[in-house]
Amino acid sequence: xQRRGFSVVALMVFFTLAxxxxxxxxxxxxxxxxxxxxxxxxNLPFSWDEKTHVLWSLPMPGMGGSTPVIWEDRxxxxxxxxxDQILLCVSTQGKELWRxxxxxxxxxxxxxxxxxxxxxxxxxxxxxxxFTGAGKLACFDxxxxxxxxxxxxxxxxKFKIQFGMHxxxxxxxxRLYLALIHSGGAKVACLEKETGKEVWKIDRKSDxxxxxxxxxxxxxxxxxxxxxxxxxxxxxxxxxHSLNNGEEIWRLGGLNPxxxxxxxxxxxxxxxxxxxxxxxxxAKNGPVVGLKPDARGMVTMGNSFEQWRRPAxxxxxxxxxxxxxxxxxxxxxxxxxxLEAATGKELYQQRTxxxxxxxxxxxADGKIFLSxxxxxxxxxxxxxxxxxLSKNKLPVQLTASPAISNxxxxxxxxxxxxxxxxx
Numbered sequence: 001x002q003r004r005g006f007s008v009v010a011l012m013v014f015f016t017l018a019x020x021x022x023x024x025x026x027x028x029x030x031x032x033x034x035x036x037x038x039x040x041x042x043n044l045p046f047s048w049d050e051k052t053h054v055l056w057s058l059p060m061p062g063m064g065g066s067t068p069v070i071w072e073d074r075x076x077x078x079x080x081x082x083x084d085q086i087l088l089c090v091s092t093q094g095k096e097l098w099r100x101x102x103x104x105x106x107x108x109x110x111x112x113x114x115x116x117x118x119x120x121x122x123x124x125x126x127x128x129x130x131f132t133g134a135g136k137l138a139c140f141d142x143x144x145x146x147x148x149x150x151x152x153x154x155x156x157x158k159f160k161i162q163f164g165m166h167x168x169x170x171x172x173x174x175r176l177y178l179a180l181i182h183s184g185g186a187k188v189a190c191l192e193k194e195t196g197k198e199v200w201k202i203d204r205k206s207d208x209x210x211x212x213x214x215x216x217x218x219x220x221x222x223x224x225x226x227x228x229x230x231x232x233x234x235x236x237x238x239x240x241h242s243l244n245n246g247e248e249i250w251r252l253g254g255l256n257p258x259x260x261x262x263x264x265x266x267x268x269x270x271x272x273x274x275x276x277x278x279x280x281x282x283a284k285n286g287p288v289v290g291l292k293p294d295a296r297g298m299v300t301m302g303n304s305f306e307q308w309r310r311p312a313x314x315x316x317x318x319x320x321x322x323x324x325x326x327x328x329x330x331x332x333x334x335x336x337x338x339l340e341a342a343t344g345k346e347l348y349q350q351r352t353x354x355x356x357x358x359x360x361x362x363x364a365d366g367k368i369f370l371s372x373x374x375x376x377x378x379x380x381x382x383x384x385x386x387x388x389l390s391k392n393k394l395p396v397q398l399t400a401s402p403a404i405s406n407x408x409x410x411x412x413x414x415x416x417x418x419x420x421x422x423x
Contacts, residue, residue, distance in 0.1 A: 024406035027070040030120035030168045031360065031401070035220050036272055037321045039364035039404040046367055046379045047390040048420050054394075055408065055419040056094035061086070062106065063414045064117030065166075065358070069128070070405040074142060076128045077400075077412060078117040080106045085116045085132040089144060092406070094419060098144040103134025109163040113358075114399065116164055119218075122171035129171060129193065133164040137178075139196065148196040152180065156201070160184035161214045162266075168218040172228065172243070175199060181215035181234035188219075188232055188246055202246040208236035210263035212256060222273035222293050229293070231278065234267045238280045240295065250295040250305070255282040262286075269360075270319045277307060277341055279320040279327055288314045288329065290344055308344025313337055319360040321368065323382060330361045330370055336380060350386040352378040358399040364409075371398045375413065394418060 024041055031037045045053040062080035069076050073092045078085065081099070083106040089097040105116050116133025123129070127147060131137045135153035140146055159165045161182035170177040176191045186204040191197060206213070215234020222229045222240070229249060230241040236256045240249040256265045262284065269281040278291040290307035291299065299305045313329065321328040322341055329337040334357050338347045352370055359371035367389060368380045375396045381387040396413025403410040408421040 025404075026072065026125070027068070027403045027405040028123045028125070029069060029171065030067050030122075030218065031220075031272070031319070032362070032404070035170070036274060037319070037360055037362045037401070038323055039362065041404050041407060042365050043422075044365050044367075044404065044407065044409060045420060045422060048392045050394060053420050053422065055421045055423060057419075058090060058094045058096065058417045060413070060415055060417055061088070061099070062117075063108065063115055064412070065114050065399040066117055066120040066412070067400045068403045068410050068412050068417070069121045069123050070403055070410065071123050071125045072406075075403075075410065076121045076123060076130065077417075078102065078119065078121065078130055078132055080115055080117050082106055085134050087121070087128075087130040087138075087140065089128075089142070090417065092408070092419070094417075100138075100140065100144055100146065102130060102132040102138065103136045105134050112397075114164070114166065118164070118166035119168040122169065122176075124171065124193075127193075129169065129176060131169055133159075133166065135159065135165070137169065137176075137196070139193070147194075150196045152178070155198075156180055156187045156189065157184045162211060163214070163216065166216045170219050170221060170230070172221055175243070177219055177230050177243075179204075179215070179217075179219040179232045179234070181213070181232070183213045186213070186235055188230070188241060190243070190246065200246045202241075202248075204232060204235070204239065206235035206237060208256070211266050212236050212263060214266045216266065216268040217270040220271055220273055222278055224275045224293070231271050231273060233271055233280070236265070238271055238291075250297060250299055252280055252289060252291060252295070252299045254301040254309075255280070255287060255289070268317045269315050272320045272322055274322045277322060279322055281314040281320055281329070283314065283316050285312050285316075286314045287311050288320070290327070290341070307342070310339070310344055313349075317358045321361045321363055323363045326382070326384065328361055328368055330357055332357050334370070334372060334378075336368075336370065336386070338384065338386070347384045348386045352380060352388065353391060359401040362402045362404060364404050369402050369409070371400075371402060371411070373397055373399060377402070377411065
């Protein structure tokens with residue numbers, strides 16, 4: 001009887017684990033479940049075209065660069081539809097379920113680089129939080145009912161930023177964290193996720209000037225599982241803040257040296273944080289810094305809190321990726337740089353695809369996925385040696401980062417949303 005009972009329990013455990021594995025992983029934020037561009041999914045296709053491994057495609061109502069966020073059978077993304085900025089809910093079977101207007105304004109910035117539908121949503125599996133360039137931040141349930149909404153321009157001041165506000169808020173536990181860095185007054189704020197009520201707000205001071213006052217980067221979090229720090233990037237500095245009250249813990253300088261100051265050095269790429277390292281990019285072929293997470297105070301070039309500093313070759317728009325002791329930097333021209341995370345030592349620098357790269361790289365199943373503007377996704381083998389595994393072209397313009405969930409890769413283009421997977 002004992003052996004039989006043990007077998008039943010073992011079978012129950014086996015099927016529970018098998019079901020969990022089959023369900024895969026949700027993708028609840030722009031850079032995935034840990035805000036680092038890393039997916040735990042396995043057995044994903046790494047070669048596709050319009051006829052192979054495309055499970056479905058859905059025309060988009062208009063242009064947008066926000067990455068879909070996915071929870072089980074639903075995904076959420078912002079888009080332009082005519083002159084409206086909207087939130088879309090789409091099933092993982094490729095059917096639009098509902099849409100809600102978030103604001104007005106369908107114009108493009110920098111000709112074709114983006115618009116007000118660039119910030120990605122966040123979800124906790126019960127509700128979804130969305131923000132667009134018009135300034136509206138809102139919370140909806142999964143049926144499309146608006147729970148609350150706030151106009152951030154009314155609350156914190158009109159956005160004065162050359163190419164529009166694109167920063168994605170960070171959802172963490174029961175709070176939302178915002179970084180609004182522009183010439184109208186840089187603010188960092190924390191809101192209750194259930195109500196939109198302000199918990200705290202700080203002015204983020206800087207001696208930056210001109211276009212450097214404009215940041216298109218998104219805040220992120222560093223966490224070791226016990227402690228967490230909010231990381232804000234823009235206006236010549238990266239800063240670490242207390243989640244409790246916004247107090248500044250550290251400030252990294254030397255990203256735009258005063259002795260050769262560049263008045264157009266606006267930050268677009270966002271930092272990435274893993275338990276032992278924070279990788280901080282700059283812009284326009286500037287420096288990249290590996291910062292120790294226990295940093296305190298003002299950190300300048302050569303400070304002991306710097307793990308390493310690379311004087312040039314920063315990615316200008318794609319954010320860095322860190323996995324298995326390696327740092328991957330995808331430059332806007334398609335050159336991929338691989339560094340040792342501990343030392344910053346360069347292991348290789350190779351071109352992947354000679355087109356503009358605006359999306360951030362994603363890791364899954366031993367591979368790095370790099371999306372180019374012309375619809376080509378280059379898949380590179382992860383590791384210290386450069387090896388291209390495939391190049392995959394779809395007839396779409398890509399600026400959104402890939403999203404990976406439940407055995408599928410989702411590619412959001414300006415014209416079409418694709419689901420890539422095993423048929």
